[in-house]
Amino acid sequence: MIVSASSRELLDRVIAYAAAEGITGRSLREIAAGVGTSHRMLLYHFGSREGLLAAVVGLIEQQQRDLLGELADRVASSGPPAEGTKAGELMLLLWARVSDPELRPYVRLFFEVVGVAVHDAPGTGGFLANLTGPWLDESEAVARRLGLAVDRDELRLGVATCRGLLLELLAGADPRATDASYRLFVRMWESRLTGA
Amino acid sequence: MIVSASSRELLDRVIAYAAAEGITGRSLREIAAGVGTSHRMLLYHFGSREGLLAAVVGLIEQQQRDLLGELADRVASSGPPAEGTKAGELMLLLWARVSDPELRPYVRLFFEVVGVAVHDAPGTGGFLANLTGPWLDESEAVARRLGLAVDRDELRLGVATCRGLLLELLAGADPRATDASYRLFVRMWESRLTGA
DNA sequence: ACGATCATGTACCAGATGGTACATTAGTGT
DNA sequence: ACACTAATGTACCATCTGGTACATGATCGT
Numbered sequence: 108m109i110v111s112a113s114s115r116e117l118l119d120r121v122i123a124y125a126a127a128e129g130i131t132g133r134s135l136r137e138i139a140a141g142v143g144t145s146h147r148m149l150l151y152h153f154g155s156r157e158g159l160l161a162a163v164v165g166l167i168e169q170q171q172r173d174l175l176g177e178l179a180d181r182v183a184s185s186g187p188p189a190e191g192t193k194a195g196e197l198m199l200l201l202w203a204r205v206s207d208p209e210l211r212p213y214v215r216l217f218f219e220v221v222g223v224a225v226h227d228a229p230g231t232g233g234f235l236a237n238l239t240g241p242w243l244d245e246s247e248a249v250a251r252r253l254g255l256a257v258d259r260d261e262l263r264l265g266v267a268t269c270r271g272l273l274l275e276l277l278a279g280a281d282p283r284a285t286d287a288s289y290r291l292f293v294r295m296w297e298s299r300l301t302g303a
Numbered sequence: 304m305i306v307s308a309s310s311r312e313l314l315d316r317v318i319a320y321a322a323a324e325g326i327t328g329r330s331l332r333e334i335a336a337g338v339g340t341s342h343r344m345l346l347y348h349f350g351s352r353e354g355l356l357a358a359v360v361g362l363i364e365q366q367q368r369d370l371l372g373e374l375a376d377r378v379a380s381s382g383p384p385a386e387g388t389k390a391g392e393l394m395l396l397l398w399a400r401v402s403d404p405e406l407r408p409y410v411r412l413f414f415e416v417v418g419v420a421v422h423d424a425p426g427t428g429g430f431l432a433n434l435t436g437p438w439l440d441e442s443e444a445v446a447r448r449l450g451l452a453v454d455r456d457e458l459r460l461g462v463a464t465c466r467g468l469l470l471e472l473l474a475g476a477d478p479r480a481t482d483a484s485y486r487l488f489v490r491m492w493e494s495r496l497t498g499a
Numbered sequence: 500a501c502g503a504t505c506a507t508g509t510a511c512c513a514g515a516t517g518g519t520a521c522a523t524t525a526g527t528g529t
Numbered sequence: 530a531c532a533c534t535a536a537t538g539t540a541c542c543a544t545c546t547g548g549t550a551c552a553t554g555a556t557c558g559t
Contacts (some may be wrong), residue, residue: 218417221420260316278434288456295491340537343539
């Protein structure tokens with residue numbers, strides 16, 4: 108995979124196109140037309156169709172890590188290591204972020220990639236393997252920084268619930284309904300924390 | 304979509320193949336070879352590639368409805384309308400069922416179809432639209448039969464969590480870990496029910 | 500000023516794709 | 530026995546696919 112500046116610029120356009128129109132079923136010519144270039148150029152910059160897919164997958168992963176890091180930073184800079192009830196706010200913050208309609212195309216793309224990665228299509232190597240680990244690691248670190256006692260099982264549950272509700276949104280559920288479900292989840296979580 | 308007896312029989316083989324090997328990226332000839340027929344026959348029985356996809360999607364939906372119905376029946380025949388704590392057992396029962404390794408190929412196929420349906424590929428019409436509604440309706444009915452007070456937000460949360468954890472499993476998570484997460488969820492749920 | 504590397508266009512290729520036309524077989528009801 | 534229908538095989542088609550060969554502008558370091 109070539110990584111020159113112009114390749115990167117082109118990749119950004121491809122990602123935008125993929126998020127809007129999908130990518131797995133589309134031919135190189137379709138994609139090229141969609142981003143204002145030729146299929147010849149896609150092959151030049153990414154080597155092959157597989158290379159293109161791999162680049163897209165890689166950038167999705169990076170975007171997720173960025174989002175994670177941004178959240179971690181916000182927590183780090185939010186003053187003193189506050190008391191336990193902050194966990195709920197944090198969860199709501201994350202949910203507000205990932206459920207933002209502006210992010211929806213990327214959520215869609217995420218599930219599209221999942222759909223091809225489950226049969227490990229060429230170019231999706233490692234995508235599934237690193238689907239959750241980084242989220243767990245990072246949020247574990249965040250929790251520790253806040254002095255919160257959470258184990259991996261809890262965090263995995265949180266991640267899974269977010270993903271499940273995001274799928275709801277993609278399926279056309281009323282955002283107010285998914286919000287309500289998520290708030291319910293947070294309340295359950297908190298009542299467990301305070302209750303135990 | 305033709306529905307003769309032999310078409311149905313062929314469709315069963317196609318589903319089995321799709322669950323094992325995937326279907327969205329494969330050509331009619333590949334699929335035909337996999338199920339021991341010719342691409343000519345697939346077109347004869349299903350009309351077109353889109354028709355084949357639609358038939359597969361339709362059968363997945365039906366399988367899910369069957370699973371749901373089976374669960375409902377088991378609840379209906381489990382003696383007197385018992386007290387509230389039965390909800391947890393029920394949830395664990397459902398999870399045990401859908402997380403069964405034997406079902407895994409179908410879970411994989413489910414997410415594969417999701418991945419193409421999010422950009423409403425031809426043949427997937429209505430799949431996303433009916434992704435959750437039937438589950439909510441049916442489990443609402445079951446809950447009512449048990450004399451349980453649950454609202455749709457709770458049920459949606461339960462469905463979403465199941466799906467999220469199933470994705471975990473597909474991504475290669477340790478089944479014991481996802482089990483632990485799910486049990487945690489049930490415990491949270493129960494503590495909320497008894498606490499409120 | 501100039502050679503080299505990057506970027507792009509044009510033209511092409513062999514193979515695969517979904518779909519069709521036509522012939523043929525195997526049953527089946529009458 | 531015979532017409533009719535469902536099922537299947539063979540052969541084909543136009544189109545599209547990812548990928549390549551070759552030429553040609555740009556751009557830039559020296």
